[in-house]
Amino acid sequence: MKRKTKLIHGGISTDPATGAVSFPIYQVSTYKQEGVGGHKGYEYSRTGNPTRFALEELIKDLEGGEAGFAFGSGMAAMTAVMMLFNSGDHVILTDDVYGGSFRVMTKVLNRLGIDSTFVDTSNLEAVMSAIKPNTKAIHLETPTNPLLKITDIEQVAKLAKESGLLTIVDNTFSTPYWQNPIELGADIVLHSATKYLGGHSDVVAGLAVVNSKKLAEDLHFVQNSTGGVLGPQDSWLLIRGIKTLGIRMEETEKNTASIVDFLQGHPAVKKVYYPGLETHPNHSIAKKQVRGFGGMVSFDVGSAENADKLLSKIHYFTLAESLGAVESLISVPARMTHASIPIERRAELGITEGLVRISVGLEDVEDLIEDLKQALE
Numbered sequence: 494m495k496r497k498t499k500l501i502h503g504g505i506s507t508d509p510a511t512g513a514v515s516f517p518i519y520q521v522s523t524y525k526q527e528g529v530g531g532h533k534g535y536e537y538s539r540t541g542n543p544t545r546f547a548l549e550e551l552i553k554d555l556e557g558g559e560a561g562f563a564f565g566s567g568m569a570a571m572t573a574v575m576m577l578f579n580s581g582d583h584v585i586l587t588d589d590v591y592g593g594s595f596r597v598m599t600k601v602l603n604r605l606g607i608d609s610t611f612v613d614t615s616n617l618e619a620v621m622s623a624i625k626p627n628t629k630a631i632h633l634e635t636p637t638n639p640l641l642k643i644t645d646i647e648q649v650a651k652l653a654k655e656s657g658l659l660t661i662v663d664n665t666f667s668t669p670y671w672q673n674p675i676e677l678g679a680d681i682v683l684h685s686a687t688k689y690l691g692g693h694s695d696v697v698a699g700l701a702v703v704n705s706k707k708l709a710e711d712l713h714f715v716q717n718s719t720g721g722v723l724g725p726q727d728s729w730l731l732i733r734g735i736k737t738l739g740i741r742m743e744e745t746e747k748n749t750a751s752i753v754d755f756l757q758g759h760p761a762v763k764k765v766y767y768p769g770l771e772t773h774p775n776h777s778i779a780k781k782q783v784r785g786f787g788g789m790v791s792f793d794v795g796s797a798e799n800a801d802k803l804l805s806k807i808h809y810f811t812l813a814e815s816l817g818a819v820e821s822l823i824s825v826p827a828r829m830t831h832a833s834i835p836i837e838r839r840a841e842l843g844i845t846e847g848l849v850r851i852s853v854g855l856e857d858v859e860d861l862i863e864d865l866k867q868a869l870e
């Protein structure tokens with residue numbers, strides 16, 4: 494099955510019970526048993542729900558894993574994966590990881606004894622030297638948010654295997670349409686499905702895919718025990734969103750290429766961050782592991798004041814957190830998505846006050862460029 498076909502026919506695309514072509518929303522919490530334990534595969538919807546299972550089978554197929562799991566948010570998915578570890582374990586993460594991922598590691602999971610170190614994972618030596626005797630996993634975000642740095646998944650996964658560690662990849666920015674970490678050696682893939690997979694700014698959800706029966710058993714145990722599951726309505730919305738992921742990503746790619754071209758030539762823009770640029774330091778790695786560079790672009794306008802001026806004039810780019818929707822969005826990471834990262838750390842990473850991040854949507858690109866042009870002037 495090719496990729497666009499799989500988005501539509503992967504997983505359980507029709508309801509086996511009724512033949513319904515749109516998989517039904519099984520709005521149900523419990524299931525009748527004919528005798529004690531005599532059920533049809535479902536007992537209670539925290540443990541399993543048919544609509545959620547259809548989504549979990551779909552993401553499993555799209556990522557090429559052993560099993561998929563759906564959670565109430567991307568952060569719930571990440572937390573559940575981290576619950577595979579024990580007090581005293583250590584995890585290495587990408588340094589400019591999503592602010593919420595930084596926060597859960599350093600303000601919540603640290604209290605439970607799960608220690609973390611943040612390094613530039615695009616630098617293999619830095620990853621290697623961060624490995625400690627109690628390290629259990631390397632968590633990568635690639636491309637990163639908001640600086641669009643790229644980590645070589647294959648190389649890190651190889652190093653992780655040699656050291657007996659798991660490789661976890663947050664694939665939110667690329668989506669399974671452009672990048673498949675499990676094929677590159679990763680063990681676990683995470684998604685904030687709130688973004689491109691949902692695609693319409695109408696659902697908050699998280700997905701995880703694992704590559705082995707043992708991890709599937711362990712993660713199902715955590716999912717069922719801690720209970721942060723996705724409801725059937727939202728599972729259905731995601732299944733619907735995913736059907737058009739391919740055409741949305743293709744169109745986004747075209748719009749983004751034109752916008753990057755425009756931004757690069759504009760005198761008010763000091764720097765453009767986009768992995769599709771040949772001048773991007775990790776462009777050759779990106780080209781090797783992704784089929785498309787995505788719709789996220791960051792650019793520096795020099796100061797918070799300039800960023801505010803741009804925001805006050807911009808029209809089609811909605812000032813909002815989040816990304817990956819049909820509508821173009823704009824944000825200032827230092828004061829929004831990455832505000833939970835301490836200011837000194839932001840400065841170290843290069844997340845400046847003048848850094849603006851856009852998520853390119855599906856409007857006509859001529860309108861988007863015209864809008865950026867008038868706002869930058």
Ligand SMILES: Cc1ncc(COP(=O)(O)O)c(C=O)c1O
Nearest residue numbers: 566567568591663665685687698
């Ligand atoms: C890369 C990345 N991972 C994880 C998350 C967390 O996902 P959610 O907001 O669905 O909890 C986000 C949210 O912005 C994200 O951008």
